[in-house]
Amino acid sequence: MFVLFPFYFLFCSFHIFLFHHLIFFFSFSIFPCFFPFLLSFLVFTFFPFHFPFSSFSLFLLLSLFPYFHHFSPFFFFLSASFSFSHSLHCKSGSVNQIEWMSLLLSILQSVLWKAQYQRIGSMSLSPSAPERCVSRDSMEDYWSEMKSIEEERQGGPEEQTERSSMDEAELEEAWLQEAGLSTLVTGTQSDGPAEALLSTLTRSQAAMVKKRLDNYTQTLRKRNRQPTRHVRDVFSTPDASSEPTPPISPNGQIALRLPQWNTPKVPPPCAADTNGSGSASETILLSFDVPYSEAARAHQKGRECQDCRRIRKDDRDSPRFQIVRPRQGMTRVRDLSSEDIKKIGYISLIELTTFYDFLSIEMKRNRVVRSRARDSGIFGVPLTTLLENDQKKSPGSRVPLVFKKLLSKLEQTGLQTEGILRVPGSASRVKHLRQELELKFYEDRFDWDQVRQNDAAGLLKMFIRELPNPLLTQQHLPAFTAAQSISSPKHQIQALHLLIMLLPEANRDTLKALLEFLRKVVAYEEKNRMSLWNVSMIVAPNLFTFRGKNAKQEEMQGAVAAAQLVRLLITHQDLLWTVPCFLISHVRKMNEAAMGKKTPASEKSKRRLLKRWSMEKDRERSEVTDLRDGVIRVHAPLHAKVSMAIQLNAEMKARDITARFDGENGRGSRSASRRQRQYLFEIGGNIGERCLDPDAHLLDVYRVNPHCEWVLKSWAS
Structure with missing residues (x-):
């Protein structure tokens, strides 16, 4: 195609009609795709004096548009340069020259910007099956969103947040602290959560903690610093009747005696599939009973599980995941107490690291040096600060009020708007509205x-x-970004599941509110023309925001792949916000271990506790003499009948208890219609608090937590 450029330049100089026709015929015969290019070229050549600006614009638009996705930036630059050189023959004023130059520069900037991100994206990722099926419209949505973000950054203040790599000791120390094992770093002797956590780990999880702590102590030794605590002090000393403590090997590695974990045998990942059709939309059973790392253990020996051998199909359908409902009921994140959720985070980090290690995925971490955050206003304010301010106005808020209001506004008026999220609003209006929100939102004047x-x-x-x-x-x-490299859809969902459990409460609740809105947008696809891929492509660069000097390249390397993760988050959000049973079992074991290690500090406190215990026992004998094995007493302070003893059977569910109390309450003095919906809670024992699933089998819950208290109350209370 570049062979024709000298001829075109010659035409611009001499206006030879014969050459126009000859080259037009030659180009159209050999390169049919050049027809719009030559047509626009002839138009502005024949009428240079009458339509200088219009012909120039027509030339650019007709020639650039058909090849916007195919030709290199060099071709755009040359074609535009030839058109500009020809414009020098036009008898126009300086104003038109300035307009031409401005148009030329803006087009070149857009083309070069897009080519730059295309090049980075093509270098960073190989096209997987989901990416190959992405339509050109979806990619256009992604590039448009990236361009608007780039323009906003150029107009805003310089980002002060920089990241620097952490050495091995800092990396391991940060990991141990986030996993709730800070006492292993500080060296303090404690019988607190760390000791209880270590006593409940699986062998694989304990081996991962040992590996991290070994790496930490060895790095400190290389720095000629005395380690504060030896790794063999992590786990309890075995009794004389138990196996002897393994010796320290010559290379300094410690053969750790790992705690036991009585888990059932892990079935093959594909054995639970409901059909063997092999279709792209097959249903995959997902069980929460066994830690995900145990199912991925095959990768440790260099093998692949059956999930990873499954090849993704080249279409838009992804596997459907069906949860194996446990008899103890499903547990949402918000059903647990804040203390139990904190322990869930500790276990999730250890489990995720073990899971990634089996899949040969590196867990990276960078030191974040944050600039001083705003403590008032709306934009650029931390979520925790916003919630603290919002809870003064609306107690119990879990999502920032302004965020909820924006979502509500879009749900009321924008779900059926064509191109919602894709078509940008006016930059000047958005800037003005932002200033108005900052000034008037909390005063209710907006x-x-x-x-x-x-x-x-x-x-x-x-x-x-x-x-x-x-x-x-x-x-x-x-x-999150590393999860995209997992080939098995089932393992990918499992990784996202653990990552959601790791998020801080404010981030997790806000993300859930966003995903619920995005699911509603996709539900109105026929009206708003926003498919699941369109929404994912637009949200990905906003959700996966990187900070620092290399932010642009990292966003391209991560966000293109992250569109698939956003798609999974939207599609499987109900599953991802359900706490796996094996994590709840971990929490129960931690609480039991913590209660077993609590000892009075003095004999006086011992006597006081024994006296209180005997008094409570006497009171229990006098009040609940009718309770036998399998009989529970449910307290309902908001009902007319505030207490009821109930005999459990294998099929009794939580909904049966609420229905029985509602029936009793119908004969009481209070009106059921004026009362909030009531849920059955298990409180105390080996759990802080858990709101029971209406389909939970109570006898199974009773067996794992026989000392809990059963209370019927509203969720908000």
Whole structure:
């Protein structure tokens, strides 16, 4: 194609009609795709004096548009340069020359910007099956969103947040602290959560902790620093009747005596599939009974499990996941107490690291040096600060009020708007609305009627991007991005499941509110023309926000792949916000271990505790003499009948208890219609608090936690 450029330049200089026709015929015969290029060229050549600006614009638009996705930036630059050189023959004023130059520069900037990100994206990723099926429209949505983000950054203040790599000791220390094992670093003797956690780990998880602690102590030795605590002090000393403690090997590695974990045999990952059709939309059973790392153990020996041997199909369908419902009921994140959720986070980090290690995926971490965050306002304010301010106005808020209001505005007026999230609002209006929100939102003076749908979408994405700490958190972004490299869809979902458990409460609740809205947008695809891939491509660069000097390249390397993760988050959000049973079992074991290690500090406290215990026992004997094995007493303080003894059987569920109390309450003095919905809770024993699934079998719950208290109350209370 470059052979024709000298001829075109010659035409621009001499206006030879014969050459026009000859080259037109030659080009159209050999290169049919050049027809728009030559047509526009002839138009502006024949009428250079009458339509200088229009012909120039027509030439660029007709020639650039058909090849916008195929030709290199060099071709665009040459074609535009030839057109500009020809324009020098036109008898136009300086104003038109300035307009031409401005148009030329803007087009070149757009083309070069897009080519740059295309090049980075093509170098960083090989096209997987889901990416190959992405339509060109979806990729256009992605590039448009990236361009708007880039323009916003250029107009804003310089990002002060920088990241630097951490050495091995700092990396391991940060990991141990986040896993709730900070006492292993500080060297303090404690019978607190760390000791209880270590006593309940599986062999694989304990081996991972040992590996991290070994690496930490060895790195300190290389620095000529005395380690504060030896790894053999982590686990309890065995009794004389138990196996002897393994010796220290010559290379300094310690053969650790790992705790036992009585888990059932792990079935093959594909054995639970409901059908063997091999279709792309097959249903895969997902069990929460066994730790995910135990199912992925085959990777440790260099083998692949059956899930990883399954090849993704080249279409848009992904496997459907069907949860094996446990008899103890499903548990949502919000059903547990904050203390239990904190322990869930500790275990999830250890389990995720073990899981990634079996899959040969590196868990990366960077030191984050944050600039001083705002403590007031809306945009650029940490989520925790926003919630603290919001709870003064609306107690119990779990999602920032302004975020909820933006979502509500979009749900009321924007779900059926064509191109919602894709079509940007006016930059000047969005800037003005942002200033108005900062000044008037908390004073209830902001007029939401003036906010258009596309402007609200722009404000929503701006709010997410400007969070000081990304919604997925800076420390876990690499782990989210690494999940895309997992070949098995089932393992990919399992990795995301553990990552969701790791997020701070404010981030997790805000992300859930966003994903629920995005699911509603996809549900109106026929009206708003926003498919699941369109939404994923637009949200990915906003959700996966990197900070620092290399942010642009990292966003391209991570966010293109992250669109698939956003798709999984939207599609499987109900599954991902369900706490796996094996994590709850870990928490129960931790609480039991912590209670077993609690000893009074003095004989006086011992006597006081014994006296209190005997008094409680006497009171229990007098009050619940009728309780036998399998009989529970349910307390319902908001009902007319505040207590009831119930005999459990194998099929009794939590919904049966609430129905029985509602029936008794119907004969009471209170009106059931005026009372909030009641749920059955298990409180105490080996759990802090858990709201029971209406389909939970109570006899199974009773067997794992026989000393809990059963209370019927509203969830909000």
